[in-house]
Amino acid sequence: xxxxxPGVPEAALQPLILASGSPxxxxxxxxxxxxxxxxxxxxxxxxxxxxxxxxxxxxxxxxKAEVVARRNPGRWVMAxxxxxxxxxxxxxxxxxxxxxxRMLTLIQGRAHQVHTGFCLQKNDTTHSFVDTAQVxxxxxxxxxxxxxVGTREPMDKAGAYAIQGVGALFxxxxxxxxxxxxxxxxxxxxxxxxxxxxxxxxxxxxxxx
Numbered sequence: 001x002x003x004x005x006p007g008v009p010e011a012a013l014q015p016l017i018l019a020s021g022s023p024x025x026x027x028x029x030x031x032x033x034x035x036x037x038x039x040x041x042x043x044x045x046x047x048x049x050x051x052x053x054x055x056x057x058x059x060x061x062x063x064k065a066e067v068v069a070r071r072n073p074g075r076w077v078m079a080x081x082x083x084x085x086x087x088x089x090x091x092x093x094x095x096x097x098x099x100x101x102r103m104l105t106l107i108q109g110r111a112h113q114v115h116t117g118f119c120l121q122k123n124d125t126t127h128s129f130v131d132t133a134q135v136x137x138x139x140x141x142x143x144x145x146x147x148x149v150g151t152r153e154p155m156d157k158a159g160a161y162a163i164q165g166v167g168a169l170f171x172x173x174x175x176x177x178x179x180x181x182x183x184x185x186x187x188x189x190x191x192x193x194x195x196x197x198x199x200x201x202x203x204x205x206x207x208x209x
Contacts, residue, residue, distance in 0.1 A: 016202065019068040019079035024164065024183045032186070035202055036078075041067040045081075045092075053085035054130045057117030062128050065119040076122045076198065082183040084159025086112040091159045100149045101142075103160040108170070109139035112159070114181045118189060120196075127192055131185035133176030135163070140170060 015035035018025060029036050041064045047056050057080075064079035084091040086106050094100035106112075111134050119128040140148075153167065154160035161167035163174075163181045179186040199205035 014075055016198075017068055017072055017075055017077045019064045019077050022080075022183055025080060028179065028182070028184045028186055032190075033203065034199075039068050039072070039077075041079075043067060047090060047092075051090075052088065053083050053090045053113070054115045054117070054132065056090060057081040057083050057115045058119075058128060058130045059117070061117035061119040062121075062126065065121040065126070065128075069121045069123070073123060076120060078189075079119045079121075080116055080184055082114065082116040082158050082180075084112055084114050086110075093156055093158055094154060094160045097149055097155075100154045100160040101145055104140065104145045104148065104154065105142070107135075107137050107159060107161075108145065109137060111136045114159070114176075116180045116183060116185050118185055120189075120192060127196075129185075129188060131177060131180045131188055133174055133178070133180045135174050135181060136172040138170050138172050 015037050016029070017039050018029060018036045019039055019041050021038070021040035026038070043060065043063050045060055060081035061079045064081065065077045068079070069075070069077040084107070091103045091106070094103055114133045114135055115130055117128070117130050119126065148154060148166065149160070151166055153162050153165050161170065163171060163178070174181060177185050177187055193199055197207060200207055
């Protein structure tokens with residue numbers, strides 16, 4: 001049962017809807033104690049012909065938010081999508097072991113980009129952006145790559161690695177937001193929530209003077 005906050009309409013207390021099945025995005029919202037409920041959408045995530053990685057994640061984030069917002073009028077819906085890119089080539093989740101090996105071989109010993117598209121929508125109001133971080137990978141041998149793929153961690157991750165797991169061992173540096181690499185640009189998301197005044201109805205957080 002939601003506790004009523006003084007001076008806040010009951011309708012405003014409805015929690016954020018997270019239009020995602022990602023456990024990492026759930027983790028961030030839980031860590032920040034932002035109330036939410038899950039409604040993962042079913043959308044076609046196939047890239048368009050010659051679609052740039054940043055354009056892809058923005059389109060998919062907006063599409064996911066729109067699908068869920070359409071069936072939840074008056075509710076704030078948040079969606080995100082993340083991909084890895086190297087030389088403007090998009091690296092999504094590997095389809096099999098050899099695909100994971102291929103991706104890791106491409107990004108080892110060099111820098112690559114992680115793009116996360118973000119969308120917050122309610123009715124016809126939409127706020128969306130793309131945040132990009134640059135990740136520097138250590139050089140890896142084929143044996144090391146195959147060992148990592150054998151852990152199965154890469155198999156459901158864009159770019160075939162998890163920066164919050166074993167994959168952290170292979171990271172030399174990150175330029176930009178660590179959370180963006182994990183799939184949710186929390187710094188820019190937080191700034192947007194403050195700007196829209198959403199933390200008070202959701203959390204009772206005092207507004208600035």
